[in-house]
Amino acid sequence: MSFRAIFFDIDGTLLGRDKRMPPSTLHALKKARENGVLLFVATGRVTPMTYFLRDYFDFDGFAAMTGQYCFDKNGKVLHTLAIDPEDIRLLMQLQKEEPFPCLIAEGRECFAATPAKHIEDHFLRHNLLSPPVYDILRADCHEVYQLMVYDPEIYLPRILPLKHVRITHAVGYCYDILPQNGGKQIGIPAMAAHYGIRNDEILVFGDGPNDVDMLRDVGFGVAMGNGCAKAKAAANYVTTDVDDDGIYRALKELGVI
Numbered sequence: 001m002s003f004r005a006i007f008f009d010i011d012g013t014l015l016g017r018d019k020r021m022p023p024s025t026l027h028a029l030k031k032a033r034e035n036g037v038l039l040f041v042a043t044g045r046v047t048p049m050t051y052f053l054r055d056y057f058d059f060d061g062f063a064a065m066t067g068q069y070c071f072d073k074n075g076k077v078l079h080t081l082a083i084d085p086e087d088i089r090l091l092m093q094l095q096k097e098e099p100f101p102c103l104i105a106e107g108r109e110c111f112a113a114t115p116a117k118h119i120e121d122h123f124l125r126h127n128l129l130s131p132p133v134y135d136i137l138r139a140d141c142h143e144v145y146q147l148m149v150y151d152p153e154i155y156l157p158r159i160l161p162l163k164h165v166r167i168t169h170a171v172g173y174c175y176d177i178l179p180q181n182g183g184k185q186i187g188i189p190a191m192a193a194h195y196g197i198r199n200d201e202i203l204v205f206g207d208g209p210n211d212v213d214m215l216r217d218v219g220f221g222v223a224m225g226n227g228c229a230k231a232k233a234a235a236n237y238v239t240t241d242v243d244d245d246g247i248y249r250a251l252k253e254l255g256v257i
Contacts, residue, residue, distance in 0.1 A: 002201065003037060003203040003219070004038060004195075005037065005038040005192050005197045005201060005203070006032065006038070006039050006202070006204070006205070006251075007040045007041070007204045007205070008041055008206075009042060009207060009211050010043045010045060010050070010053070011045075011170060011171070012208060012224060012226055012242055013206055014053070014056075014247070016243040017242075022243060024248040025245075028248040028251045029247075030057075032256050035256065035257060038061075038195060038197070039059055039060055040063060041059050041061075041063065042062075042067060042184050042204065042214065043062070043064055043065075043066075044168070044169075044210045046064065046065055047064045047069060047107065047108050048126075060072065063184060063187045065105055066146060066176055066178055066182065066187070067079075067182065067184040067185070067188060067191075068081045068082070068178060068179065068182050070188075077107070079191050079194075080143065081186060081187065083143075083145065083178070084163070084179070085139045085144075087162040087163060087164050087165055088136075088139045088144050089139055092134070094159075094161065095113050095114050098158070099114035100113075100158045101113075101117075101150035102116075102148065102149050102159070103119055103122075104134045104144055105145055105147070106142050106145065110123075110131040111132055112130070112131050112132070112133050112134065114133065118150035122174070147165075148174045148175070149174060149175050149177060151173065152169070152173075152174065159177055162177070164180045165177050165180055166179070170208040184210070185216075185217040189202070189218060199218060200220075202218055202219030203222065204222065205250070206222075206223065206227065207223060207224040207231055207242070208228060208231060209228055211227075213234075215234040215235040221236050222239055223238045224239060225238060225239055225240040225242075226243075239253075
């Protein structure tokens with residue numbers, strides 16, 4: 001197998017349990033770069049929560065917000081897939097009736113549908129300022145690529161009236177709301193096509209529920225040993241735990257490095 005591009009999830013894949021990149025992973029990335037492979041991040045995180053990775057490695061691009069907003073290392077946008085504005089207006093109407101903690105993510109800016117400690121705490125954990133409250137007038141001229149509903153056991157039912165979305169998640173404390181036909185499995189091939197890279201030339205790494213479609217449908221899928229059962233079942237190959245040199249071992253085994 002010959003791979004020209006690799007896409008990595010962040011949490012539980014590039015980052016270990018201590019929220020740091022294992023030294024073996026960084027070593028593997030450098031070796032893959034030396035071998036001419038393009039290296040990308042594919043994450044459910046909103047764009048501002050990806051920038052810190054540049055302190056670790058100079059990735060070639062990012063498929064952020066579960067593949068809905070893809071851009072290269074210089075910030076050039078390569079692919080987008082937005083939520084229907086009708087759903088954003090409906091969301092804000094639901095917020096008027098009974099507010100609930102929900103993040104509204106545009107390309108590079110994020111907003112709180114209503115002031116919420118859940119959102120403040122989430123951004124604080126990433127050393128980011130709490131986002132401002134969303135103005136519905138933005139829906140006419142700014143696309144929204146992902147929503148995040150916090151405390152989903154309580155508040156997820158509030159999002160169910162939206163008509164053109166699907167629900168996924170990477171962590172339990174918040175769920176991601178995407179366009180109905182969205183996901184990493186859509187954004188990654190679209191992004192790779194800008195580089196003339198075919199689906200069968202793509203290698204993807206992931207561990208969570210929001211990686212399942214990507215691992216099953218995009219190129220060759222590698223699930224981390226610490227991944228969920230559904231991710232492992234969807235993948236072509238299961239490597240070791242992220243903290244047991246999982247990425248390095250897989251790239252070595254697959255002949256990338």
